[in-house]
Amino acid sequence: MDDAKRVPVLSRRARAVAAAALLGATIAGLLAAVGFLEPEGLWETPKIAWAQPPESEEVSVVLRVARGGEPADALIEVFRGGELVGVEYTDVHTPGEARLSLSPGEYSLYVSQGAGFTMEPLRLDLVVDPGSETPRELSVELEKRFNPRREGYYGVDLHAHSEASAPAMERDFGIRDHGSTPVDQLVAVQRAADLDVMFLSDHNSVEGHRLFAQTAEARKLPYVLSEEVTTLKWGHFNPYSLEPGALVEYTPTKLPPEYFAEARAAGALIIQVNHPLDPGVGYFFAQNDPAYDPSFDVVEALNGPFDDGDFYTVERLFRLWNEGQRYVAVGVSDDHDWKDLAIRYGTPRTYVHVEGELTAERFLESLKAGRAFATYGPLVYVTANGRAIPGDTLTLSDSDSGSEGVRLEIRIESISPLDGLRAEIVRSGRRVAAFELSGHEEQIAWDDPETPQEGDGYVVRLVDAERRYRALTNPIWIGR
């Protein structure tokens, strides 16, 4: 690795990100854990007092959120006495506006659009005071720190449930309370996570399709309709994009090739295998069954909070890639409940590179080609020889002086500090380089000292000391 060049770009002061794993912690614990103990600087913390109407216990507070002067969908985490006491969102039908009901007391509101990915939450300290005469309206302006759109990368959560999942799960499997997020509000929830393409996949149900599509269209947002085809024997699949209301019906006797054929007939360009190694519900456990159909396109490498299932799925993916099976790796939340932040919509997520104007069609084609990375937060932009990105095939030229080598250029941006993480370059399943990371932005340039073979693939992954993934790119393939 002597020829490796590593350029730390900046070491701005560590600031807060209210990471999902930290929810439920006290504010003090939260702030200490993320290194946010300095209130000065970018984070204004105005103290605002609210009048309490004499006839009411609770005070109604209107919070208006904007970004770049435009109304912005946002998540509002309400803390009182160091405890998370409420999870609110701006309303999808009145963009950028949230109505909160607060009883008198001291609060900290953490307001965000894309917390942990493109910005830190903005903290507002306020006192709801029964004796005060001040108005009960508040406006905040959010600022993005990082902007993947500028790089042509668009965020999506390719596995997201709504309340339409609940009746279907009760009907098919007798499982209750499986989904509480209102179909229409899911659009604001996904925008509050700073996702660019709206996505819906309910268990064996397409009941939410129409309302979800209408809501996204009213907000002029691209959207993709799916369904989590949920079986007892063959695992779970997300086919997309489905024609609105086109149900791929679950029956206990149907086999994978039948599900896949039905999904393709219903318009699906992509069939995604969900949590492939989750005990009891993973399709990869059926790989030796004669009915196993390998003609899917996308694999959930990272599903919800990182666990062993994700680790072994990525290991399996490396093996499949080495066998020449070019499945696309994605990260998804598999969230069901908007007010429960143990799992967050958009964490992890997938960023897909789209040339030109963003449309659902272009987005799906790019995703199918693997021009994407999965992440729990860090943004990872990789190019090979200045002309190939993940999903592309880099054709190396031969000349009199020998074969063209491979140079990877990696740029990383991260809201939470990168300290303790390593960027690893994996060539065809073998780790060939590793770099310790720190701060919030890094740049790495690396020349492969060896000559790659046709069919080799380069992957960049970010892992911590316990080998938990924070990000994973799709391979850049080598051609001749």
Ligand SMILES: [Zn+2]
């Ligand atoms: Zn599932």
Ligand SMILES: [Zn+2]
């Ligand atoms: Zn699911």
